[in-house]
Amino acid sequence: MSVELPDTTGVVEQSPEEIADLLGDLAIGRDDHLNAPGFVIKPDTVVETLRRLRDDAGFDHLSCVTAQEYEDRYESIYHLTKYADRTQEVSIVVPADKEQPVSQSANEVFRTADWHEREAYDLVGIEYDEHPDHRRILLPETWQGHPLGLDYDQDQPQVVPLREHANPLLEDQEAEGDSETMFLNIGPHHPATHGVLHIKTVLDGEQVVDLEPDIGYLHRCEEQMCQNGTYRYQIMPYPDRWDYISAGLLNEWAYARVAEDMADIEVPEYAQVIRTMGAELCRMAAHFLALGTFALDIYGDFTALFMYSIRDRERVQNILEDLTGQRLMFNYFRLGGVVWDLPEPREEFFEKTRDFLDELPTALEEYHDMMTSNEILQLRTVDTGVLPPEVAKSYGATGPVARGSGIDYDLRRDDPYGYYENLDWDVVTEDGCDNFSRLLVRMREVEQSARIVEQCVDLLEDWPEDERTIQSNVPRTIKPDDDTEIYRAVEGAKGELGIYMRADGTDKPARFKIRSPCFSNLQTLPEMSNGEYVPDAIASLGSLDIVLGEVDR
Amino acid sequence: MSSDNQQPFVTDSSAVVTETRDARLAGQDDRFNSRLREAFGSSPFILTKFDKFMNWVRGSSMFMLQFGIACCSIEMMHTYAVKHDLDRFGAGVPRASPRQADVIIVPGTIVSKFAPRMKRVYDQMPEPKFVIGMGSCTISGGPFQEGYNVVKGAEEVIPVDIHIPGCPPRPEALVYGVAKLQERIANGESAPVVVKPYELEQFGDLERDEIVDQLAQEIDTEDLVMRYNWADSP
Ligand code: SF4
Numbered sequence: 001m002s003v004e005l006p007d008t009t010g011v012v013e014q015s016p017e018e019i020a021d022l023l024g025d026l027a028i029g030r031d032d033h034l035n036a037p038g039f040v041i042k043p044d045t046v047v048e049t050l051r052r053l054r055d056d057a058g059f060d061h062l063s064c065v066t067a068q069e070y071e072d073r074y075e076s077i078y079h080l081t082k083y084a085d086r087t088q089e090v091s092i093v094v095p096a097d098k099e100q101p102v103s104q105s106a107n108e109v110f111r112t113a114d115w116h117e118r119e120a121y122d123l124v125g126i127e128y129d130e131h132p133d134h135r136r137i138l139l140p141e142t143w144q145g146h147p148l149g150l151d152y153d154q155d156q157p158q159v160v161p162l163r164e165h166a167n168p169l170l171e172d173q174e175a176e177g178d179s180e181t182m183f184l185n186i187g188p189h190h191p192a193t194h195g196v197l198h199i200k201t202v203l204d205g206e207q208v209v210d211l212e213p214d215i216g217y218l219h220r221c222e223e224q225m226c227q228n229g230t231y232r233y234q235i236m237p238y239p240d241r242w243d244y245i246s247a248g249l250l251n252e253w254a255y256a257r258v259a260e261d262m263a264d265i266e267v268p269e270y271a272q273v274i275r276t277m278g279a280e281l282c283r284m285a286a287h288f289l290a291l292g293t294f295a296l297d298i299y300g301d302f303t304a305l306f307m308y309s310i311r312d313r314e315r316v317q318n319i320l321e322d323l324t325g326q327r328l329m330f331n332y333f334r335l336g337g338v339v340w341d342l343p344e345p346r347e348e349f350f351e352k353t354r355d356f357l358d359e360l361p362t363a364l365e366e367y368h369d370m371m372t373s374n375e376i377l378q379l380r381t382v383d384t385g386v387l388p389p390e391v392a393k394s395y396g397a398t399g400p401v402a403r404g405s406g407i408d409y410d411l412r413r414d415d416p417y418g419y420y421e422n423l424d425w426d427v428v429t430e431d432g433c434d435n436f437s438r439l440l441v442r443m444r445e446v447e448q449s450a451r452i453v454e455q456c457v458d459l460l461e462d463w464p465e466d467e468r469t470i471q472s473n474v475p476r477t478i479k480p481d482d483d484t485e486i487y488r489a490v491e492g493a494k495g496e497l498g499i500y501m502r503a504d505g506t507d508k509p510a511r512f513k514i515r516s517p518c519f520s521n522l523q524t525l526p527e528m529s530n531g532e533y534v535p536d537a538i539a540s541l542g543s544l545d546i547v548l549g550e551v552d553r
Numbered sequence: 554m555s556s557d558n559q560q561p562f563v564t565d566s567s568a569v570v571t572e573t574r575d576a577r578l579a580g581q582d583d584r585f586n587s588r589l590r591e592a593f594g595s596s597p598f599i600l601t602k603f604d605k606f607m608n609w610v611r612g613s614s615m616f617m618l619q620f621g622i623a624c625c626s627i628e629m630m631h632t633y634a635v636k637h638d639l640d641r642f643g644a645g646v647p648r649a650s651p652r653q654a655d656v657i658i659v660p661g662t663i664v665s666k667f668a669p670r671m672k673r674v675y676d677q678m679p680e681p682k683f684v685i686g687m688g689s690c691t692i693s694g695g696p697f698q699e700g701y702n703v704v705k706g707a708e709e710v711i712p713v714d715i716h717i718p719g720c721p722p723r724p725e726a727l728v729y730g731v732a733k734l735q736e737r738i739a740n741g742e743s744a745p746v747v748v749k750p751y752e753l754e755q756f757g758d759l760e761r762d763e764i765v766d767q768l769a770q771e772i773d774t775e776d777l778v779m780r781y782n783w784a785d786s787p
Contacts, residue, residue: 140666157781158764159781161772195621216664218661220662307634313631329624
């Protein structure tokens with residue numbers, strides 16, 4: 001029993017030496033990370049290097065851009081990998097001058113670099129040459145200083161303007177000298193934005209001419225919080241709050257994985273099975289809410305479907321509460337395992353979980369009756385919000401968004417962790433590239449998650465009593481060696497959730513960078529909406545299933 | 554269904570007619586307020602103070618603003634929806650527009666960029682309006698209190714009537730908080746404002762200091778701004 005592996009024929013695997021040969025003079029040094037070989041390049045050769053790696057070696061996925069400040073320099077790291085083979089990774093390290101941190105923008109090669117570099121500028125203070133839109137992204141535009149830089153004074157006062165409220169029907173009405181168009185603010189308080197997102201829209205009649213997501217209304221310093229916490233216990237509660245749509249355990253796994261790999265901690269098999277089961281329950285709960293709110297966006301009110309999805313979420317949450325003790329912020333994983341075993345009596349827990357799984361097909365049938373086979377919904381979603389696979393790749397889209405565009409990419413299978421390898425399940429893809437496909441992918445993923453949970457329950461039920469180790473032996477304080485760097489990702493509910501960590505020899509990380517799938521996915525919204533009707537733009541936004549806690553972090 | 558059924562909510566089954574035709578034939582008095590009338594006894598009049606009556610009405614029919622910020626709003630949605638169904642308590646009609654809402658539940662972390670917008674939304678609600686602070690974030694900033702960008706509690710921006718602790722509070726806790734608020738409204742109580750909140754003011758009215766000088770190029774004097782003195786935050 002195992003998953004069918006992707007077709008990697010034609011994907012050439014390069015050894016670090018081959019990559020070094022390919023880069024030739026471009027590489028001026030090595031700076032290897034635990035997960036990948038790292039090459040140091042000059043700040044003005046970024047485009048050339050990345051293009052060569054993309055075109056000649058197939059590194060077509062810019063997963064993340066990490067920026068950080070050292071005592072003597074700034075550094076941007078481009079974490080590259082391949083959609084066709086996630087296990088191949090390479091890091092491109094670009095040092096920049098301490099006094100004048102300027103580096104070339106990678107925007108020309110990977111569209112996703114746009115936002116990532118804006119964030120790097122905003123929080124760390126590196127400037128990117130040739131960047132098309134060099135502004136702050138998360139913090140207000142009048143913010144003073146760069147908070148993740150080394151000499152930032154957190155107590156200095158800040159002044160934040162409220163400009164967007166200006167009546168759009170007065171002078172704003174015309175977007176820059178064009179009297180045919182109208183400017184419209186959507187959000188930051190708006191039922192369709194799934195939280196606090198602001199979308200600046202320029203309309204020509206009913207059609208969207210230009211659309212720009214404005215984020216940062218929930219930027220609550222997650223990276224700073226993690227940098228202030230100790231590896232062993234203090235960081236784990238925060239991941240729950242990145243993607244808070246019940247995806248808690250999936251996020252916790254991202255941190256658990258990166259920290260365990262960094263500190264070389266083993267996880268007992270039994271704990272891996274529990275983790276896998278919990279994580280997939282979370283995925284179901286997250287997808288249920290995605291379905292419910294999508295229906296909310298399409299039909300426009302608290303309709304039956306929303307209630308149905310909440311009903312099913314309540315059932316999952318009850319099971320998770322039995323397992324973890326909390327409904328939403330589980331804090332259940334520990335480095336080296338999980339915090340406690342399944343609840344006693346175990347039979348009752350298994351029965352409850354099985355009951356839920358048994359009734360799931362009926363529930364899904366209802367969803368299909370009311371959503372996918374509903375003509376209104378089809379009219380609104382089929383062939384709207386089209387996202388071609390090449391565009392999706394260039395923006396670093398992952399998760400159901402990528403799989404709805406036919407990209408066969410799922411970290412659970414492509415970069416295996418946990419117990420997924422030994423279970424029988426499929427990666428779901430749809431080729432429609434439209435809103436409907438993304439919806440279908442989520443619905444079908446619920447089925448796959450149910451398969452995984454079912455197998456886990458069977459396994460756990462038969463697990464011999466004396467082999468139920470829930471945690472390996474982990475020291476009380478963890479101090480990874482100075483200057484160890486690692487970037488690792490897991491498949492969260494919304495896609496590839498990655499974390500970069502750098503240790504400095506203490507018990508707290510010196511840099512903690514979160515690669516949020518929603519951040520990259522949201523970037524595709526203008527591609528899907530420009531030229532379409534406004535309601536379709538709202539449907540596209542709904543189908544991206546973003547959660548602002550994770551976009552803004 | 555006939556009159557001798559065993560519906561759990563009916564005390565005197567003979568008084569309830571469920572079939573449409575019967576209900577219509579029974580006449581208007583029976584259809585409207587009959588149970589209420591019975592409760593008041595034979596007199597069709599109530600004697601009460603107008604204020605008291607209004608407060609009772611207010612507390613018994615609250616329109617909530619549909620307002621989500623962060624993680625707590627997920628539990629808030631659960632409170633509105635099936636199982637917990639806040640509507641049972643006369644408090645569950647979510648309105649998308651602040652101009653139609655009486656109560657705003659603030660469910661999440663407030664950061665510097667959002668606080669002015671939240672103040673704006675609050676200002677747009679008609680009086681009398683009430684605020685429920687949901688979760689630790691609205692009390693103190695919660696787990697993110699030490700963040701460079703986090704406002705240390707909703708009360709720094711708008712007055713809060715009820716605080717519900719928890720991270721996130723369970724739906725039951727939110728229901729309890731709402732019920733408490735209803736009780737207070739019915740008694741005509743409202744919360745005193747205990748901290749001096751951050752206000753929206755025109756940039757030109759700010760006291761001039763280093764940061765104001767730095768920003769003078771970027772912000773017009775008429776622009777509304779919110780100034781954060783992080784060092785003075787509790
Ligand atoms: S109190 Fe906790 S659950 Fe609520 S918004 Fe804050 S962090 Fe999220």
